[in-house]
Amino acid sequence: MSNKYNWSTNVSPLIGIPMFDNSQSIIDVPAELxxxxxxxxxxxALIQKVNDNMSAYYLSQIKIITEEDHRDINKLCEILSEKYRALFSGDKEVSLKYTDESFFEIASKLDSRLEASDPDLSLYDSQYKIIEKPLSAEFIHDNEFFAYWRLAGSNPGVIKQVNFLPKNFPLTDADYKKVMGPSDSLQSALESNRVYMLDYADLDGAVAEEGFAKPEGGSSGNEIIGYSYKAMALFATHNVTGKFMPVAIQCGQAAEDSNPMFLAIDDDDHRWGWERAKMVVQGADKTHHQLSSHLGLTHLLAEVFAVATIRNFSEAHPLYKLLISHFEGTIRINHNAIVALLGPGQFVDNLMAAELSKLAEKTIEYREKFNFYDNFFPTTLLNRGVTDTKGLPSYPYRDDGLRIWHDINSWVQRYIKIFYKNDAAIKSDRELVNWVNDIIDNGKVDGFIQITTVSQLVDVLTMIIFTCSAQHAAVNFTQRSYMMYTPQMVGTLKFEKPKSLLNNTKAHWLAMLPGSIRALTRIGIYTLLGELHNGYLGEYTYANGKEIFPKGENLEVDAELELFRESLKLTTSFINKRNSDGSRLVPYDTLIPANIPASINI
Incomplete structure (x- = not known):
């Protein structure tokens, strides 16, 4: 076991979560990481793109540009560049608080110089100059796209099939038929596995149902009151068309607590109540995505296996060679960007409504309660009841993800059999035993147990590689397309939930959206998160560019790796066919193998 790398459970604000101990460094993690x-x-290049977009936006919106305006825009770009490089390079000498205050003050000054815009979507659309508007902007207020979001969007692993409705979601058959038509019934849909739900009850403690005030930014002293809720939503597959559609939304857990049942009815009386309810769901989904699906269950989970691997395996060990490229940049991005983004006034704090300490506590809770074996990809699909292709014919995340899981599993199985001929070889491998014990003793991964068989080892390694590659890709690289465009999703609602089915207006819906500065900063961070691809699944190279499996070094490994790459090509063909056959509302390119980085590095 290496004494060079150690564990820490004192990385603020994620106290208690096992991470790499980088307390001795004032700048960055070691260069080899x-x-x-x-x-x-x-x-x-991406930082420059973000700056060019921001500069073009202000230059296009200020009627008469002065020299002072030019200086302010250049200074704004300089501050933003400094901040992003600090986040991703780990320069702890840069004060993020100072850069944020300076950014907000200059941005506010420039905003006061902008021409008045129509109080509608043009406020947000005008911010896309160099950077193109994302996919979701094409589907504003589109119900079918809102449903498809659950199957191929930024948080596709939350939807669950139900055969009965929970008592606190009193949707009637009559209301169901108002949306789905008289030829269907709620009971028939439930019995045929066509009803699915989102339920954000587990966000308890990480929402702001009564509103929570946070500083707007800068030194103005102004505060913004934000809201978020533990919403519930029901979707169903149409019994005739097979389309997956939204049916009803309840903005909180208790129907009697000013939470009427909003239906997907597009008429003048109900349209804006429904749109406001959709935004409540989006706020809950965004919070769950960032705290659980993305940060807690990919970044922080992968960190454990990355640390254990560099602590316990020699570089010549076959499992080190199999795993190390799947951890490229992971420890660095976790310590430099993720921890900083969870700081006061930073990304998570600004974009989520609840108190920052509560958001961090919820992230810790999600990570600690995650059971390793219960969340193998095929198992979690079964647990959520989403394997029935008749009840849910098209589910891109499921369909493409299963292909990737099986490709990885087959490759790992063939690779492991080269080095472990029987179960006894597992027990006699001292480095492997140390690795397992380190994870159990120090990694705090719920359900992780001793590995005693070859087949168990294969499954464990498959889960690790899938998490570091495909699962992270599914929740990270969809952020740009789905989460960037402010009118489609916000984590902090500026106006409270709708409390009645009627008398809702477009003005009420617009009032839920954040101001221009926060919308502009979202474009920047989601461009970086969604466009920085580094490496790809099936590539096995060290960070220095050298091949991990040089051809000719081990002919058996060469043959099995080639089979893996060929299987990924077949999966690519499968996905391309599904994307072009009309079964998907829009193409799902996220899990095309060439689009999946091998590691979590952004």
């Missing part, structure tokens, strides 16, 4: 050099080049 950095991603390849081209990563920085890609990052710098």
């Amino acid at each position: 950095h991603p390849r050099d081209e990563y920085t080049d890609k990052l710098n």
Whole structure:
């Protein structure tokens, strides 16, 4: 076991979560834990793109540009560049609080110079100059797209099939028929596995149902009151068309607590109540995505296996070679960006409504309660009841994810059999035993147990590789397309939930959206998160560019790796066919193998 790398459970604000101990460094993690050099080049290019977009926005919106305006815009770009490089390079000497205050003050000054815009979507649309508007902007107020979001969007692992409605969601058959038509019934849909729900009850403690005030930014002293709720939503597959559609939304857990049942009815009386209810669901989904699906259950989970691997395996060990490229840049991004983004006034604090300490506590809770074996990809699909292709014919995340899982599993199985001929070989491998014990003793992964068989080892390694590659890709690289465009999703609602079915207006819906500065900063961070691709699944190289499995070094490994890459090509063909056959509302390119980085590095 290496004494060079140690654990820490004192990384603020994630106290108690096992992470790499980087307390001795004032700047960055050790150089050997950095991603390849081209990563920085890609990052710098994206930062420049963000700055060019922001500059073009202000120049297009200020009627008469002065020299002072030019200086302010250049200073704004300089501050933003400094902040992003600090986040991703780990320069702890840069004060994020100072850069944020300076950014807000200058941005507010420039905002006061903007021409008045129509109080509608043009406020947000005008911010896309160099950067193109994301996919979701094409489907504003589109119910079918709102439903498809659950199957191929930014948080596709939450929807669950139900055969009965929970008591606190009193949807009637008559209301169901108002949306789905008289030829269907709620009972028939339930019995044929066509009813699915979102339920954000587990956000308890991490929402702001009564509103929570946070500083707007800068030194103005102004505060913004934000709201978020533990929403519930019901969807169903149409019995004739097979389309997956939204049916009803309840904005909180208790129907009697000013939470009427909003239906997907598009008429003048109900349209804006429904749109407001959809935004409540989006706020809950965004909070769950960031705290659980993304940060807690990919980044922080992968950290455990990355630390255990560099602590316990020699570089010549076959499991080190199999795993190490799947951890490229992971420890660095976790310590430099993730921890900083959870700081006061940073990304999570600004974009989520609840108190920051509560958001951090919920992230810790999600990570600690995550059971390793219960969340193998095929198992979690079964547990959520989403394997029935008649009840849910098209589910891109499920369909493509299963292909990737089986590709990885087959490759790992063939690779492991080269080095472990029987179960006894598992027990006699001292480095492997140490690795397992380190995870059990120090990693705090719920349900992780001793590995005693070859088949168990294969499943464990498959889960690790899938999490670091496909699962992270599914929740990270969809952020740009689905979460960037402010009118489609916000985590902090500026106006409270709708409390009655009638008398809701477009003005009420617009009042839920954040101001222009926060919308503009979202474009920046989601461009970086959604466009920085580094490496790909099936590539096995060290961060220095050298091949992990040089051809000719081990002919058996060469043959099995080639089979893996061929299977990924077949999966690519499968996905491309599904994307073009009309079964998907829009193409789902996220899990095309070439689009899946091998590791979590952004």
